[in-house]
Amino acid sequence: MNKPIQKVSIIGLGALGILYGEHFLRKMPADDLRIIADSDRVDRYKSEGIFCNGKACDFNYVTPEEKVEPADLIIFAVKYTTLPEAIRMVKGHVGPDTIILSVLNGVVSEEEIGAVYGKEHLLYSVAQGMTAAKVGNQMSYKSKGILCFGELNATENSVKVERVKSFFDQVDLPYEINNRMHDKLWSKLMINVGVNQTVGYFNATNKLIQQPGKPREMMLAAMEEVIEVGQREGVGISGDDIAYWLKIIDSLSPDESPSMAQDVKAGRPTEVDLFAGTIVALGKKHGLAVPVNEMFLEHFTKPASGN
Ligand SMILES: NC(=O)C1=CN([C@@H]2O[C@H](COP(=O)(O)OP(=O)(O)OC[C@H]3O[C@@H](n4cnc5c(N)ncnc54)[C@H](OP(=O)(O)O)[C@@H]3O)[C@@H](O)[C@H]2O)C=CC1
Numbered sequence: 001m002n003k004p005i006q007k008v009s010i011i012g013l014g015a016l017g018i019l020y021g022e023h024f025l026r027k028m029p030a031d032d033l034r035i036i037a038d039s040d041r042v043d044r045y046k047s048e049g050i051f052c053n054g055k056a057c058d059f060n061y062v063t064p065e066e067k068v069e070p071a072d073l074i075i076f077a078v079k080y081t082t083l084p085e086a087i088r089m090v091k092g093h094v095g096p097d098t099i100i101l102s103v104l105n106g107v108v109s110e111e112e113i114g115a116v117y118g119k120e121h122l123l124y125s126v127a128q129g130m131t132a133a134k135v136g137n138q139m140s141y142k143s144k145g146i147l148c149f150g151e152l153n154a155t156e157n158s159v160k161v162e163r164v165k166s167f168f169d170q171v172d173l174p175y176e177i178n179n180r181m182h183d184k185l186w187s188k189l190m191i192n193v194g195v196n197q198t199v200g201y202f203n204a205t206n207k208l209i210q211q212p213g214k215p216r217e218m219m220l221a222a223m224e225e226v227i228e229v230g231q232r233e234g235v236g237i238s239g240d241d242i243a244y245w246l247k248i249i250d251s252l253s254p255d256e257s258p259s260m261a262q263d264v265k266a267g268r269p270t271e272v273d274l275f276a277g278t279i280v281a282l283g284k285k286h287g288l289a290v291p292v293n294e295m296f297l298e299h300f301t302k303p304a305s306g307n
């Protein structure tokens with residue numbers, strides 16, 4: 001019988017970390033959900049509290065030095081800018097049966113985690129349909145969206161997928177299984193390259209790209225560049241992906257902002273390396289012009305942009 005998922009560890013108590021943590025807490029013993037954070041963060045979280053849509057969350061915090069039973073599931077929910085330190089911090093939680101999910105956007109976080117702990121621990125995931133935001137100690141979201149997860153390329157559910165599926169069923173998390181996650185990660189990269197960068201560029205909300213006009217055209221042009229580059233990389237991605245994501249983009253809450261625009265607003269470094277950074281590098285590799293992403297890369301890496 002597959003080992004059930006009982007001990008869960010989350011690193012990154014921001015928008016998505018709180019969204020998933022608060023959800024799990026409703027259906028699992030609080031001690032079994034460990035939020036990994038350094039002692040400064042833990043002190044801050046305990047003294048200020050952490051709130052999800054106004055409700056206080058009573059999380060169980062553990063520092064990386066504390067000895068714990070290995071996790072059955074680890075979820076990475078930090079931004080790409082702090083991924084290297086987060087990878088080091090989960091060390092004490094990784095055991096032989098640990099499954100690791102990274103809800104980070106982009107197509108490289110799993111590779112970087114796998115390079116340290118081994119690819120055999122990984123499943124692949126995409127968080128979609130939400131624009132959750134944390135400001136100070138308050139996290140808010142209107143839609144929980146879904147967590148799409150699975151193997152990179154498989155014809156049936158692996159044992160890891162079945163274990164996570166049973167857990168998500170137990171805690172009632174909205175999910176979708178997709179065992180072609182290689183293509184799915186690229187498809188999600190395409191939307192982030194379009195939506196996150198355009199809304200971040202104009203320091204706006206989702207509404208900006210939900211209506212016809214220059215920003216929406218800019219978003220679509222950036223997405224087309226991802227398709228061209230992705231196809232050269234052998235990814236199964238096409239204009240159909242744009243049509244699929246436009247439905248999701250148009251259903252996002254108009255007054256919320258994608259994660260990159262939240263970073264811009266807060267003056268934090270952005271995840272431009274995951275988005276335009278990836279596309280510009282691959283454009284060079286394949287001799288393809290990617291002018292919109294070049295413009296974004298330049299914009300988000302100039303000193304005043306926080307990066
Ligand atoms: N927000 C959204 O709706 C969506 C986000 N994503 C992706 O998910 C990922 C996470 O995004 P999001 O939740 O918005 O990010 P946030 O910036 O809201 O949260 C990241 C959190 O990580 C914490 N953190 C940073 N470094 C460490 C560390 N070394 N140890 C412990 N905690 C740390 C920070 O804590 P502190 O606040 O204490 O500094 C911060 O709250 C990103 O890749 C994003 O692109 C994908 C889909 C939707």
Ligand SMILES: CC(C)(CO)C(=O)C(=O)O
Nearest residue numbers: 127128129130195258259
């Ligand atoms: C696509 C979008 C905007 C919402 O799922 C996102 O991934 C983000 O905010 O980072």
